[in-house]
Amino acid sequence: MKKILLPCLLLLCINTSYALNPPDLDVGEEINETCAGCHGEYAEGGKGGEYPRLAGLSASYIENQLRLFRDRKRPNIPMLEYLDKGQLPEQEIVDVAAYLQSIQLLKKLPPIIEGEEFDAYERMMMTKHFLNIALFDGDIEKGKKLYNRECRSCHGKEGEGDIEKGVPMLAGQYTRYLKKQVKLFIEKKRIHDIDAPDEQLLIDFTEEELNNIFAYLSSADDK
Ligand code: HEC
Ligand code: HEC
Structure with a gap:
């Protein structure tokens, strides 16, 4: 149960509680299409770390960071245009965070073995899931x-x-x-x-x- 404090009118504050639905990974995946432009299709990050990896980070951590960015308590100018004006409601924050936590990246690619059949497409897809820090x-x-x-x-x-x-x-x-x-x-x-x-x-x-x-x-x- 999350609590939200609606804006105060004079001294009259309306304190409502509402329940968020459990995270929906399919919706999270859709939202991630926006994030992918910077953070990569599999949230593997990019541009040598200008955009951090998000895959596998704790969902509650991701949720908190999105709120901190939105509320300008942690600096992040590039993301503001995606977070301002209620563009990412609480439910969507929860959905995308859960989806990002669920993405597993590979640290190694399986070895190519002489004589064994080699699926070039499968390997190409694997390299997209691959992140090894220099x-x-x-x-x-x-x-x-x-x-x-x-x-x-x-x-x-x-x-x-x-x-x-x-x-x-x-x-x-x-x-x-x-x-x-x-x-x-x-x-x-x-x-x-x-x-x-x-x-x-x-x-x-x-x-x-x-x-x-x-x-x-x-x-x-x-x-
Ligand atoms: C325009 C590029 C851009 C887009 C689009 C974008 N981000 Fe980011 N994001 C950044 C940058 C840049 C940083 C790193 C800020 C810094 O260096 O402190 C960041 C940082 C983050 C972090 C902090 C990671 C950590 O380890 O603390 C999270 C979480 C995050 N983004 C989530 C998202 C989500 C979810 C979306 C889609 C809704 C998204 N971002 C869309 C540019 C972007
Ligand atoms: C008392 C617990 C604690 C200790 C000890 C601690 N950290 Fe952290 N660290 C955290 C937490 C919690 C966060 C996330 C902060 C947030 O939610 O914004 C964090 C975040 C970070 C981040 C940002 C990661 C990101 O994805 O943006 C870095 C870098 C970091 N810590 C480095 C260190 C280093 C290096 C040390 C040891 C010298 C250290 N921390 C010791 C609790 C700790």
């Missing part, structure tokens, strides 16, 4: 230690995120995009931990330490 330059071992100490408790054992708790994956996401987000957190243009908005975690790291964490995360994607 190795980022840094000390993977040092990055792994720091990650385990400082990030793992929330972002998961190997950066896979937490679907239930709405924590985004870090492994399998474009490094360029992640770096941009860290900058936004440090500049306080985006809030990292909603439960502790004044948290300074990322500020305390040197550039080198952060790069080591990104190197580790980019390698965690290869398994």
